[in-house]
Amino acid sequence: MTKTGQVISVKLKPVLIPACVGLAVMCLVAWAARIPTSTEVPVGSVKDIQPTVQRLNTLLKMEWRTAKVIPAKPADELLVLRRLSLALHGSVPSLEEIRAFENDTGGDRLDRWVNQMLKDRRFADYFAERLARSFVGVDAGQFVVFRRDLFVNWLSEQLHENQPYDVIVREMIASDGLWTGRPETNFVTAAVMEGEVDANQLASRTVRAFLGQRIDCAQCHDHPFDDWTQAQFQGLAACYGEAELSLVGIQDQRNKSFIVEDRMTLEEKTIEPAVPFHAELLPETGDARNRLARWVTHGRNRRFERAIANRVWGLMFGRAYTDLRYGLAVDDLPDPNDDKTPIAMLDLLGSDFRKNGYSLKRMIRVIAASDLFRLSSAHEAVETSQFEKVEQYWAVFPMTRLRPEQVVGSMLQSSSLQTIDQNSNVLIRAVRILRENDFVKEFGDPGETELDEQAGTIPQALMRMNGRLPHELLEANLFNSSGRIAGYAKEDDVCLENCFLVTLTRRPTVEERDALLPDLQGTQDKVRDQVVEDLYWALFNAWEFSWNH
Amino acid sequence: MESLRPDSKPTGDKVLPHTKVLKKETVSHPSRRDGLRFAAGLGLSFALPGLDLFAANKRGNERPKSLITLWMQGGSSQLETWDPHPGTKVGGPTQAIATKQKGLEIAATYPQLAEQIHHLSVIRSLISKEGDHERGARYVKTGYRPDTTLEYPALGAILAHEMPDEDLEIPAHVALGGGPFPPRGGFLGAELDAFKIFNPGQNIRNMRSRVPDKRQDRRLKNLEVISRTMKPGRRIPTNRTLHQQVVEKALLMMRSEQLKAFDIEVEPEELKARYGDTRFGRGCLVARRLVEEGVRAVEVMLDGWDTHAENFSGHTEQAGILDPAFATLIDDLRSRDLLDSTIVLCIGEFGRTPRINPLEGRDHWPTGFSCVVGGGGLNSGVLLGETDPTGDKKAPARPVKVNDLIATILTACSLNPANETYTRIGRPIALSDGEIIPQLLPTS
Numbered sequence: 001m002t003k004t005g006q007v008i009s010v011k012l013k014p015v016l017i018p019a020c021v022g023l024a025v026m027c028l029v030a031w032a033a034r035i036p037t038s039t040e041v042p043v044g045s046v047k048d049i050q051p052t053v054q055r056l057n058t059l060l061k062m063e064w065r066t067a068k069v070i071p072a073k074p075a076d077e078l079l080v081l082r083r084l085s086l087a088l089h090g091s092v093p094s095l096e097e098i099r100a101f102e103n104d105t106g107g108d109r110l111d112r113w114v115n116q117m118l119k120d121r122r123f124a125d126y127f128a129e130r131l132a133r134s135f136v137g138v139d140a141g142q143f144v145v146f147r148r149d150l151f152v153n154w155l156s157e158q159l160h161e162n163q164p165y166d167v168i169v170r171e172m173i174a175s176d177g178l179w180t181g182r183p184e185t186n187f188v189t190a191a192v193m194e195g196e197v198d199a200n201q202l203a204s205r206t207v208r209a210f211l212g213q214r215i216d217c218a219q220c221h222d223h224p225f226d227d228w229t230q231a232q233f234q235g236l237a238a239c240y241g242e243a244e245l246s247l248v249g250i251q252d253q254r255n256k257s258f259i260v261e262d263r264m265t266l267e268e269k270t271i272e273p274a275v276p277f278h279a280e281l282l283p284e285t286g287d288a289r290n291r292l293a294r295w296v297t298h299g300r301n302r303r304f305e306r307a308i309a310n311r312v313w314g315l316m317f318g319r320a321y322t323d324l325r326y327g328l329a330v331d332d333l334p335d336p337n338d339d340k341t342p343i344a345m346l347d348l349l350g351s352d353f354r355k356n357g358y359s360l361k362r363m364i365r366v367i368a369a370s371d372l373f374r375l376s377s378a379h380e381a382v383e384t385s386q387f388e389k390v391e392q393y394w395a396v397f398p399m400t401r402l403r404p405e406q407v408v409g410s411m412l413q414s415s416s417l418q419t420i421d422q423n424s425n426v427l428i429r430a431v432r433i434l435r436e437n438d439f440v441k442e443f444g445d446p447g448e449t450e451l452d453e454q455a456g457t458i459p460q461a462l463m464r465m466n467g468r469l470p471h472e473l474l475e476a477n478l479f480n481s482s483g484r485i486a487g488y489a490k491e492d493d494v495c496l497e498n499c500f501l502v503t504l505t506r507r508p509t510v511e512e513r514d515a516l517l518p519d520l521q522g523t524q525d526k527v528r529d530q531v532v533e534d535l536y537w538a539l540f541n542a543w544e545f546s547w548n549h
Numbered sequence: 550m551e552s553l554r555p556d557s558k559p560t561g562d563k564v565l566p567h568t569k570v571l572k573k574e575t576v577s578h579p580s581r582r583d584g585l586r587f588a589a590g591l592g593l594s595f596a597l598p599g600l601d602l603f604a605a606n607k608r609g610n611e612r613p614k615s616l617i618t619l620w621m622q623g624g625s626s627q628l629e630t631w632d633p634h635p636g637t638k639v640g641g642p643t644q645a646i647a648t649k650q651k652g653l654e655i656a657a658t659y660p661q662l663a664e665q666i667h668h669l670s671v672i673r674s675l676i677s678k679e680g681d682h683e684r685g686a687r688y689v690k691t692g693y694r695p696d697t698t699l700e701y702p703a704l705g706a707i708l709a710h711e712m713p714d715e716d717l718e719i720p721a722h723v724a725l726g727g728g729p730f731p732p733r734g735g736f737l738g739a740e741l742d743a744f745k746i747f748n749p750g751q752n753i754r755n756m757r758s759r760v761p762d763k764r765q766d767r768r769l770k771n772l773e774v775i776s777r778t779m780k781p782g783r784r785i786p787t788n789r790t791l792h793q794q795v796v797e798k799a800l801l802m803m804r805s806e807q808l809k810a811f812d813i814e815v816e817p818e819e820l821k822a823r824y825g826d827t828r829f830g831r832g833c834l835v836a837r838r839l840v841e842e843g844v845r846a847v848e849v850m851l852d853g854w855d856t857h858a859e860n861f862s863g864h865t866e867q868a869g870i871l872d873p874a875f876a877t878l879i880d881d882l883r884s885r886d887l888l889d890s891t892i893v894l895c896i897g898e899f900g901r902t903p904r905i906n907p908l909e910g911r912d913h914w915p916t917g918f919s920c921v922v923g924g925g926g927l928n929s930g931v932l933l934g935e936t937d938p939t940g941d942k943k944a945p946a947r948p949v950k951v952n953d954l955i956a957t958i959l960t961a962c963s964l965n966p967a968n969e970t971y972t973r974i975g976r977p978i979a980l981s982d983g984e985i986i987p988q989l990l991p992t993s
Contacts, residue, residue, distance in 0.1 A: 381785075399789075462755040
């Protein structure tokens with residue numbers, strides 16, 4: 001180092017050191033963010049799922065034929081890419097991805113893209129959040145013993161590694177330890193009330209989330225319509241009766257009795273752990289939670305595979321399979337041995353799931369490769385009853401409202417030309433996380449009932465039109481997409497096309513070009529910025545933007 | 550009628566109060582005209598201001614009926630409100646005071662209401678079969694016991710549906726103050742879900758456009774162009790999304806003069822103080838302003854009644870909020886000649902047990918709980934039913950079913966409870982399957 005250098009360094013030392021440290025940390029974080037945290041697990045070639053996909057397609061065709069409905073026409077592949085991106089990554093595809101997809105001229109490109117998308121960290125992160133809703137709800141809860149964030153990170157890691165689903169579930173139900181060190185135990189600590197594990201809450205959550213059954217009413221009385229009795233509920237709750245919160249986290253205290261108090265007589269009685277059906281599948285050894293976990297995930301407990309098939313279907317299409325077909329909610333499935341409602345579709349997906357190592361990624365690939373996932377959401381049926389029948393038999397892609405995270409994820413992605421993922425600038429990601437949460441709160445979170453059909457509301461429309469976040473995102477600047485498209489796409493036609501691709505993942509129609517191009521004509525600088533901003537505003541507020549179609 | 554629409558030239562000297570406002574508006578804000586024209590183009594002509602006088606200018610009997618529900622979330626105790634039994638083993642420390650209504654005593658924690666309650670009536674023998682918060686709330690709000698296969702509409706949604714007001718540019722069904730079970734449109738449609746405002750009286754967020762009118766018009770024009778494209782083959786599901794209607798309604802609302810009904814800044818400080826500087830107090834004042842503007846049904850929620858422990862101190866605290874707000878609301882409605890057209894109902898999902906539990910609390914009690922109801926042409930000064938002061942007898946004397954109360958309110962609004970609406974699959978459902986309570990309805 002030269003003398004001058006030394007002088008400078010001495011003078012600037014107080015400034016330079018923190019600056020360098022800051023820079024180094026930023027570089028490190030950026031570097032860490034660029035490197036996938038683990039090696040990617042190959043999820044098999046495109047061919048391995050073909051026989052199952054064929055059987056699924058045949059089943060659908062049979063149903064269509066029996067019901068005498070004509071299926072919708074196939075959708076445009078770019079639109080299918082949009083659906084996939086929304087379902088698996090929670091946002092529309094970026095312009096960068098659209099260009100890469102369009103340049104991919106090889107066969108099976110959609111199937112290969114699904115494989116690629118499943119390897120992307122965005123899938124694990126997004127899907128973990130969606131699944132976590134049914135496992136631990138949406139509330140952040142009491143921070144002291146419940147860390148939802150750690151639970152979601154853990155789940156994301158399991159999904160990324162393609163950990164078998166039955167293993168994931170057993171770990172959630174039966175693990176011991178601290179909610180920080182063993183994040184899967186947060187499934188149990190989510191139900192801690194005033195230091196006590198609430199066995200009732202866990203019992204109802206377990207059958208709802210993992211077996212697609214609602215027996216909550218039986219907590220207080222025998223189920224008025226179904227077969228569940230209060231005794232069955234209490235037996236199930238008793239499976240969590242040994243779980244305790246201790247200094248080392250969740251632990252089972254063997255031989256601790258589960259005592260319930262009768263609400264009316266205030267009489268106390270001890271309840272033994274029991275399960276409400278298929279008692280023969282309950283192992284005889286082990287602690288109560290462990291036995292429960294093995295019973296829930298037992299290969300012959302078909303409710304287990306059916307429930308997850310119905311839920312994954314719901315996350316892919318926005319509506320559970322049974323919801324449209326039978327009017328049954330995602331977690332309100334009939335007894336698999338009930339001949340009146342044999343749900344062939346769920347059994348098909350379920351058995352393929354079981355026979356292939358309970359791989360969630362494989363199940364998603366099968367559903368995404370089905371003819372149905374690639375059908376148009378438009379159908380020639382004009383009568384309401386006719387259209388509803390077509391929908392009921394899954395002969396058209398259902399239109400569903402996007403979740404608030406998907407809307408905001410799409411707005412954020414649309415405001416950038418590059419893909420926002422783990423390879424993007426750390427700052428952008430931080431902003432993304434903060435803004436998403438803020439928006440989701442204000443937009444109204446449907447919570448655990450997210451798969452119910454819901455229409456949009458006036459406050460939501462007001463938020464999209466006048467809210468702070470959309471306003472900031474569409475205001476043209478040097479870094480966001482509206483500013484860059486306005487500045488760099490000198491040809492009006494290209495400018496308009498880019499605005500459409502970035503937001504709606506499609507090109508403008510002839511009518512749209514005719515109507516919208518005149519505003520851009522001869523504009524530049526600030527005026528052009530404003531024309532593009534006003535286009536973005538309309539694109540953000542279009543029905544197409546906030547509905548899956 | 551056509552000639553006086555704001556998007557056409559005024560042709561005569563007929564000047565009605567609201568057209569005056571509109572004329573002024575059209576000069577200073579040309580976009581309002583354009584916006585209305587845009588709305589008209591989308592088939593929203595029903596929402597354009599017509600010739601009729603705004604509801605705000607009507608008084609007394611000429612006004613169609615509205616409903617204000619004061620919702621006691623959690624289930625208020627009848628014994629600490631409208632049915633005290635001091636000096637008995639179930640009464641606890643709660644004292645009673647006389648009211649202006651001869652023979653009616655209420656809990657001593659309601660001195661202001663004691664001066665007003667004679668304008669309303671009290672039922673002390675409501676019975677329900679739902680002892681769970683959600684099921685109870687849904688039953689009391691809809692008049693039908695919850696059914697897993699069908700979501701029934703709340704009373705407010707039924708009124709908004711059956712008594713539409715063409716001049717109203719803000720939602721006809723509003724819920725103020727939040728709460729876990731907001732009133733819903735049920736099978737009548739999500740557009741009849743209550744418009745929810747968590748913090749009433751504070752500026753409603755996102756109510757104003759972020760760009761000047763000229764650009765806003767361009768934005769709307771763009772939106773109209775883009776919205777046309779996806780229609781073919783998707784008419785039915787697109788209509789079901791309500792996206793278009795919701796956007797149109799939001800736009801009308803943004804431009805509406807009636808928005809001021811949500812704002813209490815213009816109200817005198819003295820009046821605001823009388824209602825009480827609480828979320829509930831402000832909610833009651835906003836409710837009055839909304840009803841005055843023509844809103845059909847408003848719910849104001851007061852949380853905190855679920856006193857399984859420390860029932861008495863909890864209820865005293867609640868009374869400090871409810872008493873001034875409720876009493877001032879009645880007085881305010883009367884002084885503006887609005888009480889004859891506004892039904893006021895104060896109710897929760899159930900009452901609380903006569904038995905006091907070891908934690909000095911009271912638990913859920915759906916048999917023999919109380920409500921206060923009146924205004925809107927209902928008889929005042931009526932006292933219905935009686936509960937056992939010893940708490941031994943579960944059933945009250947002269948029980949009133951919750952659905953009977955709903956049927957009576959519908960009747961007071963000139964609706965026949967037996968009239969049917971249709972569910973999405975065409976199943977006919979009566980507005981209410983209850984029977985009217987004759988003592989509450991005037992003999993005509």
